[in-house]
Amino acid sequence: MESLTLSDVEQKYYSELFLSCDVDNTKKVASNGKVLDLFRAAQLSNEVVHQITELCGATRLGHFGRSQFYIALKLIALAQSGLPLRVESLNSVRDLPLPRFVMGKNEQEMRHAVMFADTENQGPYFPRPPGRVQAKKVSAHEMIQPCVPTVDPQPDTTSPVVSPHQSPPTSPHAWRKHKRQASGGNVDRQPSVPGVVWPHFREAQPGPVTGDGMWSAHSPPPVQESWVSFTDTPPSSTLPMHPPSAQVITTVRTVPSAMTTNEIQRQISGYDDPWKITDEQRQYYINQFKTIQADLTGLIPGSAAKEFFTKSKLPILELSHIWELSDFDKDGALTLDEFCAAFHLVVARKNGYDLPEKLPESLMPKLIDLDDSAGVPEPAPEVGFSASPVEVTPNKSPSMPSLNQNWSELNQSNEQWETFSERSSSSQTLTQFDSNIAPADPDTAIVHPVPIRMTPSKIHMQEMELKRTGSDHTHPTSPLMAKPPELSDEAKLAATIKFPGTTVGKYIWSKSIYSSCYYRSHSGTSPEGLKVVAPPPPPPRPHASHSRSSSLDMNRNFAAVPAGPQQPGVVAFPPAVPPRPLPTQTSVPHGHRSVEGDGLPAHTSTSPHQMPEQPNFADFSQFQAFAVDQPADDGENASDKTTGTMKTAKNDVQSEERNATTVNSAKVSTPLAPPPKPVRRRLKSEDELRPDVEDLPQKSNVIATVLATQPSIPRSIGKDKKAIQASIRRNKETNTVLARLNNVIECDHQERISLEVQLEQLRPFSHL
Amino acid sequence: DNVCSGELKFHYTVHTSLDVVEEKISGVGKALADQRELYLGLLYPTEDYKVYGYVTNSKVKFVIVVDSSNTSLRDNEIRSMFRKLHNSFTDVMCNPFYNPGDPIQSKAFDSIVSTMMVQAC
Numbered sequence: 001m002e003s004l005t006l007s008d009v010e011q012k013y014y015s016e017l018f019l020s021c022d023v024d025n026t027k028k029v030a031s032n033g034k035v036l037d038l039f040r041a042a043q044l045s046n047e048v049v050h051q052i053t054e055l056c057g058a059t060r061l062g063h064f065g066r067s068q069f070y071i072a073l074k075l076i077a078l079a080q081s082g083l084p085l086r087v088e089s090l091n092s093v094r095d096l097p098l099p100r101f102v103m104g105k106n107e108q109e110m111r112h113a114v115m116f117a118d119t120e121n122q123g124p125y126f127p128r129p130p131g132r133v134q135a136k137k138v139s140a141h142e143m144i145q146p147c148v149p150t151v152d153p154q155p156d157t158t159s160p161v162v163s164p165h166q167s168p169p170t171s172p173h174a175w176r177k178h179k180r181q182a183s184g185g186n187v188d189r190q191p192s193v194p195g196v197v198w199p200h201f202r203e204a205q206p207g208p209v210t211g212d213g214m215w216s217a218h219s220p221p222p223v224q225e226s227w228v229s230f231t232d233t234p235p236s237s238t239l240p241m242h243p244p245s246a247q248v249i250t251t252v253r254t255v256p257s258a259m260t261t262n263e264i265q266r267q268i269s270g271y272d273d274p275w276k277i278t279d280e281q282r283q284y285y286i287n288q289f290k291t292i293q294a295d296l297t298g299l300i301p302g303s304a305a306k307e308f309f310t311k312s313k314l315p316i317l318e319l320s321h322i323w324e325l326s327d328f329d330k331d332g333a334l335t336l337d338e339f340c341a342a343f344h345l346v347v348a349r350k351n352g353y354d355l356p357e358k359l360p361e362s363l364m365p366k367l368i369d370l371d372d373s374a375g376v377p378e379p380a381p382e383v384g385f386s387a388s389p390v391e392v393t394p395n396k397s398p399s400m401p402s403l404n405q406n407w408s409e410l411n412q413s414n415e416q417w418e419t420f421s422e423r424s425s426s427s428q429t430l431t432q433f434d435s436n437i438a439p440a441d442p443d444t445a446i447v448h449p450v451p452i453r454m455t456p457s458k459i460h461m462q463e464m465e466l467k468r469t470g471s472d473h474t475h476p477t478s479p480l481m482a483k484p485p486e487l488s489d490e491a492k493l494a495a496t497i498k499f500p501g502t503t504v505g506k507y508i509w510s511k512s513i514y515s516s517c518y519y520r521s522h523s524g525t526s527p528e529g530l531k532v533v534a535p536p537p538p539p540p541r542p543h544a545s546h547s548r549s550s551s552l553d554m555n556r557n558f559a560a561v562p563a564g565p566q567q568p569g570v571v572a573f574p575p576a577v578p579p580r581p582l583p584t585q586t587s588v589p590h591g592h593r594s595v596e597g598d599g600l601p602a603h604t605s606t607s608p609h610q611m612p613e614q615p616n617f618a619d620f621s622q623f624q625a626f627a628v629d630q631p632a633d634d635g636e637n638a639s640d641k642t643t644g645t646m647k648t649a650k651n652d653v654q655s656e657e658r659n660a661t662t663v664n665s666a667k668v669s670t671p672l673a674p675p676p677k678p679v680r681r682r683l684k685s686e687d688e689l690r691p692d693v694e695d696l697p698q699k700s701n702v703i704a705t706v707l708a709t710q711p712s713i714p715r716s717i718g719k720d721k722k723a724i725q726a727s728i729r730r731n732k733e734t735n736t737v738l739a740r741l742n743n744v745i746e747c748d749h750q751e752r753i754s755l756e757v758q759l760e761q762l763r764p765f766s767h768l
Numbered sequence: 769d770n771v772c773s774g775e776l777k778f779h780y781t782v783h784t785s786l787d788v789v790e791e792k793i794s795g796v797g798k799a800l801a802d803q804r805e806l807y808l809g810l811l812y813p814t815e816d817y818k819v820y821g822y823v824t825n826s827k828v829k830f831v832i833v834v835d836s837s838n839t840s841l842r843d844n845e846i847r848s849m850f851r852k853l854h855n856s857f858t859d860v861m862c863n864p865f866y867n868p869g870d871p872i873q874s875k876a877f878d879s880i881v882s883t884m885m886v887q888a889c
Contacts, residue, residue: 302864317873320865324876332862357875 006070013098014070021069035064035072041101042076051085052076073099275360277344285340299333305342312346318355322346325359337364782831785811785819789829792821806854807847822850828857834888841888849884856880 006014021034039049056064056071064072075085076099277285286296292308293300300308302323309319326342327334334342341363349355788811808821813836822830830853834841856877860866863874872878 302862306864316865320863320873321875323863323865324859324874327862330859330862332864 006074010074010098014073017073018066018069021064035069038101039072039076042080042099043101044076044079048079048085052079055085275344275348275356276362277340281344281347282340285343286336288343289336289339296336299331299335300339302332302334305334305339309342309346312350314346314349318349319346321355322349325356326363328359328364778833781814781817781819781833785821785831785833786829788812788819789821789823789831793823793827807850809843820846820850822854824854824857830854830857838889845888849888852880852884 017038021038036049036053039052040046042049044052052072052075053064055075056068061068078085080099288308289296289300292304305323306319309322310316312319314322322342322345326338326345328338328341329335341359344363345355789808792808792811806822806824808823811819811821811831813819815836817836818834820832820834822832824830830850832846832849834846857872860872860874860877861868866872866874
């Protein structure tokens with residue numbers, strides 16, 4: 001028999017066992033019967049038992065001497081750890097758990113304690129020195145009475161299931177798993193935590209082994225914890241746990257030294273809320289989080305989390321489900337809260353609790369300040385999430401009721417979480433999507449959204465929600481609207497609020513707080529119709545002069561139009577650079593004579609001589625005039641896209657239309673856009689149409705003026721925002737005008753095409 | 769047996785509709801995919817049912833088969849169904865434990881789909 005080295009704990013344990021089997025009190029030999037009973041109590045199969053007895057030499061000897069007994073015990077431990085039974089492994093295996101012996105009992109449940117090693121572990125633990133009575137909470141517990149031949153546990157050793165209401169017990173060692181081997185045994189000792197249940201093997205120990213992990217809704221018994229470890233070997237035995245019954249018993253299980261630093265001990269709190277995370281647990285989780293991601297406010301990417309949780313040996317499907325539950329904002333990464341929730345769920349699952357369908361409230365990530373009114377059930381402060389609650393305003397948009405409810409239920413007041421302090425300062429859970437935004441304050445002429453600053457993850461989530469339920473929002477702007485009264489709440493958040501400050505700064509957003517997630521900007525300058533209450537009247541347009549010379553000032557143009565001398569049929573061009581003596585055609589020329597009739601005739605008021613010949617912009621009337629006046633020009637029409645030999649006026653018009661169209665399109669595409677470009681185009685078209693152009697002095701004039709005014713544009717741009725706003729408005733108006741023009745041109749184009757088709761049809765007949 | 773054959777029939781329908789989907793998406797030459805293109809609309813109707821298609825920007829195809837007798841189902845409802853599907857699908861994808869290509873076993877996904885189908889009926 002090879003020599004067997006036992007650790008101290010093992011030594012004691014084994015000697016205890018031996019004594020218990022040493023019925024005859026020989027101190028040398030354990031009675032076979034007892035020993036065999038003991039071995040069977042180890043819940044090993046018969047063959048294994050036989051093998052063990054053989055290996056330890058008892059078969060040879062015919063009895064169990066002390067050494068054989070010890071060897072046998074060690075082999076039992078090996079077998080229970082799932083390791084092959086080899087005598088050589090007796091001494092080589094480190095961190096072997098003590099052998100466990102169970103007596104079958106009605107209420108027995110196996111406790112599994114999966115252990116995690118922790119760096120703070122200290123020394124070995126003795127499961128239970130003889131003679132010590134443990135007053136622990138017990139749920140069901142198992143009797144370990146190998147000596148007892150009968151099934152009935154001795155009354156003193158088996159205490160009935162103690163109501164979980166017992167005071168939390170524990171001496172620290174109560175739940176300590178057996179000590180680890182010399183490898184360093186990192187069993188986390190959490191002194192305050194009562195224990196995990198140890199399948200203590202004890203002979204005459206009264207007192208229940210603690211039942212633990214009370215998941216149930218028992219009243220505030222303190223914690224019972226079971227430790228979960230991410231080990232490489234699965235727990236030896238697990239029986240299904242039923243949370244309501246709250247009888248979780250953890251089996252002690254030390255992990256073979258193959259276990260690495262990933263072993264962690266964790267507790268599962270057994271409070272009212274079975275899913276509540278205790279301080280120690282949370283601290284543990286945080287430490288684990290740090291190992292993956294040093295920044296506590298950062299995120300753990302999905303792949304890292306996957307690796308980490310895969311070590312827990314849970315099936316992938318369950319891990320997947322846990323992920324779904326815990327990744328609250330569905331971003332594929334875990335924040336600290338989400339990570340803790342996930343870890344907690346893993347621990348729970350390892351201890352046999354079924355995974356919930358929905359994330360329990362206590363595990364919800366407290367992204368934002370929650371409504372305290374929801375009321376924490378627990379009086380005892382729990383490590384919770386962000387502390388500063390913000391009132392969840394009663395106006396919840398219909399699109400986010402579930403989120404609101406969830407968050408409002410979350411309620412963790414006492415949070416020392418420094419990492420969440422920023423979050424806690426942020427406000428509201430949700431922006432109030434309320435379409436009835438009536439400005440309570442008459443000063444605020446605009447009813448603007450009062451977005452609320454959200455933490456990034458919340459924002460993200462909300463944005464996602466918003467996008468998803470986009471169709472549900474009645475009002476494009478209302479989602480981001482909040483009632484002005486809520487400003488008081490948001491005022492709290494001032495620290496985190498920033499002004500987007502840009503274009504809308506001009507108008508009276510004075511009372512609003514901008515959210516970084518405010519993604520709709522309604523500046524109220526849109527002429528197309530602000531859906532919200534109209535913005536305050538824009539500053540009066542400077543009629544006389546424009547700070548932005550390039551803007552299309554329709555008013556001005558049209559006003560100027562009648563004043564100028566008119567050429568018959570000349571179409572006024574769309575607003576051009578203001579400080580021009582002459583109407584210009586900076587943007588798309590006004591195509592249709594009838595459309596802008598009032599303003600259009602104007603622009604002919606230019607000195608005829610300035611303009612090189614240009615035909616240019618889609619000025620049909622002009623072309624008409626052309627056609628009428630200069631039939632000869634048809635042939636010279638540079639654009640010359642006339643279809644055929646027909647030189648009717650209509651055709652000319654068509655060709656000119658086409659010409660105009662091309663020019664127009666060129667113009668349309670760059671209405672006011674880099675100033676030089678339109679000019680260039682005009683020049684080009686001018687060149688093209690040069691031969692035709694004599695009669696369009698105004699155009700040259702326009703161009704000249706445009707050219708003249710171009711340089712001034714950049715200068716004026718930087719002026720004041722007011723001017724910019726005004727110019728933006730003007731531009732938009734111009735856009736609408738151009739759009740109309742475009743439509744007109746399209747119609748004319750269609751007409752032309754149809755006429756051409758007819759022409760084609762007629763042509764064959766013309767030969768007849 | 770009836771159920772099985774029904775299921776098979778749907779599998780067959782969906783499979784054949786893939787051809788139509790391919791045809792529709794190959795016609796789009798644009799590089800960018802916008803929402804309009806994602807929703808393919810009614811792929812083809814048969815006497816029993818109508819088939820709608822949707823393709824995501826990652827070329828994952830969703831097909832919805834609707835009973836023809838259900839005339840109350842409007843186009844934008846179908847669109848919203850596809851949008852919800854797409855969202856749920858991305859949630860499933862975000863799960864690092866999900867291997868693309870595996871059958872989706874996510875309970876959340878299943879529940880969303882079931883809810884949607886119940887609503888549609």
